[in-house]
Amino acid sequence: QVQLVESGGGLVQAGGSLRLSCVASGMIISISGMAWYRQAPGKQRELVASLPSVGSTTYADSVKGRVTVSRDNAKNTVYLQMNSLKPEDTAVYYCKGRSGGVDYWGKGTLVTVSS
Numbered sequence: 001q002v003q004l005v006e007s008g009g010g011l012v013q014a015g016g017s018l019r020l021s022c023v024a025s026g027m028i029i030s031i032s033g034m035a036w037y038r039q040a041p042g043k044q045r046e047l048v049a050s051l052p053s054v055g056s057t058t059y060a061d062s063v064k065g066r067v068t069v070s071r072d073n074a075k076n077t078v079y080l081q082m083n084s085l086k087p088e089d090t091a092v093y094y095c096k097g098r099s100g101g102v103d104y105w106g107k108g109t110l111v112t113v114s115s
Contacts, residue, residue, distance in 0.1 A: 001025075001026050002024070002025070002026035002027045002097065002099060002102075002104045003024070003025045003026055003104075003106075004022055004023070004024050004095045004096070004097055004104055004105065004106035005022070005023045005025075005106055005107075006020060006021065006022050006093065006094065006095050006106045006107070006108055006109040007020070007021050007023075007109055008020040008021050008109060009092075009093060009109030009110045009111045009112075010110075010111070010112070011112045011113075011114065012085055012111070012112070012113055012114070013113070013114050014085060014086055014087055014113055014114065014115050015084060015085065016085050016113070017081070017082060017083045017084075017085065018082050018085065018111060019079055019080070019081050019082070020036070020079065020080040020082070020093055020095075020109060020111070021077055021078070021079055022034070022036075022077060022078040022079070022080075022095030022097075022106060023075070023076065023077050024076045024077070024078070024095075024097055025076070027097055027099040027104065028076065028099075029071055029073065029076050029077070029078055029097065030053065030071070030073040031053050032053055032097050032098055032099045033050070033051070033052045033053055033097070033098040034050070034051045034052075034069075034071065034078045034095070034096065034097050034098075035047060035048075035049065035050040035051065035095075035096045035097075036048040036049045036050075036069060036078075036080045036093060036094070036095060036096070037093070037094045037095075037096060038089075038091035038092065038093045038094065038111075039091055039092050039094070039108075040088075040090060040091040041090075041091075043091075045094070046060065047060055048060050048063055048067065048080065048093070049063070049067055049068075049069035049080060050069070051069045051070070051071060051078060057069050062088075063082070063089070066082065066083050066084045066085075067080060067081065067082050067083070068080075068081040069081075078095060078097075080093065082111075085111075085113045086113060087113045087114065087115045088113075089111060089113050090111060090112050090113050091110075091111060092108040092109065092110050092111075093108060093109050093110075093111055094106055094107075094108045
């Protein structure tokens with residue numbers, strides 16, 4: 001059974017930083033396409049960063065230069081380092097993993113950025 005568990009969200013002031021973690025079980029992240037999405041209140045879920053098993057990472061234009069996605073294969077964990085946070089970054093952040101042609105989602109972690 002695949003499970004993705006996010007953590008690291010919280011309340012931070014504008015300009016601050018957070019590091020989100022996504023621990024995977026039941027799948028091997030080193031051979032899986034991983035991604036971070038977010039959903040702000042009243043808005044659709046949007047891609048923040050993707051980390052394919054092969055190839056380059058990609059970032060949404062809105063976070064480019066402020067966010068870095070990475071993985072620790074030994075810990076089977078994906079990270080999202082977010083710097084220079086803005087109030088518009090406030091959202092629930094979700095981890096997504098693709099394994100065996102199926103997308104799996106975590107339950108999300110809330111990030112709130114105060115101005």
